[in-house]
Amino acid sequence: METVRKGDYILLYLDSKRSFLVKATDRVFHTHRGYLRLKELIGKPYGLRVKSSLGAEFTVLKPTLKDLVLKRFRRITQIIYPKDVGLILTYTGIGPGFRVAEAGVGSGALTAFLAYYVRPDGRVYGYEVRQDFLKNARRNLAKTGLMDFIELKLKDVREGFDESELDAVVLDLPTPWEVVPRAYEALKNSGVFVSFSPTINQVEKTVEALRRWGFVSVETVECLVRNFKVKTGETRPETVMIGHTGYLVFARKSMLELEV
Numbered sequence: 001m002e003t004v005r006k007g008d009y010i011l012l013y014l015d016s017k018r019s020f021l022v023k024a025t026d027r028v029f030h031t032h033r034g035y036l037r038l039k040e041l042i043g044k045p046y047g048l049r050v051k052s053s054l055g056a057e058f059t060v061l062k063p064t065l066k067d068l069v070l071k072r073f074r075r076i077t078q079i080i081y082p083k084d085v086g087l088i089l090t091y092t093g094i095g096p097g098f099r100v101a102e103a104g105v106g107s108g109a110l111t112a113f114l115a116y117y118v119r120p121d122g123r124v125y126g127y128e129v130r131q132d133f134l135k136n137a138r139r140n141l142a143k144t145g146l147m148d149f150i151e152l153k154l155k156d157v158r159e160g161f162d163e164s165e166l167d168a169v170v171l172d173l174p175t176p177w178e179v180v181p182r183a184y185e186a187l188k189n190s191g192v193f194v195s196f197s198p199t200i201n202q203v204e205k206t207v208e209a210l211r212r213w214g215f216v217s218v219e220t221v222e223c224l225v226r227n228f229k230v231k232t233g234e235t236r237p238e239t240v241m242i243g244h245t246g247y248l249v250f251a252r253k254s255m256l257e258l259e260v
């Protein structure tokens with residue numbers, strides 16, 4: 001049975017609206033529903049339900065990467081949401097062993113997910129043009145324990161990627177169409193290009209550039225997710241949802257046939 005170790009991040013789940021991600025240390029954790037002595041949780045199995053000083057029941061859960069990114073990453077840029085990360089991973093097939101270049105790193109949210117999935121022998125090369133953002137991203141990513149699979153670089157990616165024969169290039173920056181030629185140079189044949197953009201005019205310019213460079217299988221999608229309120233006889237979608245994040249453009253690198 002997996003137990004809580006000292007220094008582990010743990011998710012204290014109260015209800016569907018409230019959960020707290022804390023480190024299992026000697027400190028006392030205070031909430032509006034009473035306090036918990038965290039050191040008493042060390043050595044206890046995950047999944048255990050414990051009572052606070054005021055009798056509120058918390059469940060000790062092992063956090064997922066999504067919990068860690070959404071609750072512990074300092075976000076100083078817009079980040080890619082898990083719903084869009086899901087499409088990026090499934091449409092590209094990014095998985096163990098992939099060599100992926102990403103730009104810009106921003107707060108490091110997407111970098112974390114990419115690194116998680118390219119393990120144990122893949123690598124993420126993360127490019128960011130702003131030193132302050134890169135420093136923050138490094139601090140965020142250190143919390144995930146995934147830094148062995150990440151190389152962060154301070155560079156304007158319009159000057160080009162340092163790598164070649166990449167399996168995938170993933171862009172989340174304002175002018176992806178300017179990076180299409182650089183992505184073409186860095187990708188291996190049949191490699192995957194992905195770009196995330198919040199506006200349609202960015203999508204049009206990116207797709208035009210991809211067509212000019214001979215990319216094929218160019219596909220643009222948007223992912224909308226609705227959460228549901230489930231109560232027997234009254235089940236319906238939640239009133240509020242994330243209405244818009246951005247559009248995803250996917251494409252594959254092709255090369256000219258030299259002989260017929």
Ligand SMILES: C[S@@+](CC[C@H](N)C(=O)[O-])C[C@H]1O[C@@H](n2cnc3c(N)ncnc32)[C@H](O)[C@@H]1O
Pocket residue numbers: 077078079080103104105106107108109110111127128129130133155156157158172173174
């Ligand atoms: C929206 S943020 C990326 C957020 C990131 N995907 C995440 O999930 O945390 C866009 C980032 O692109 C960076 N950026 C913009 N132009 C760039 C360029 N030419 N080369 C590298 N980074 C660039 C910005 O500084 C910014 O940090």
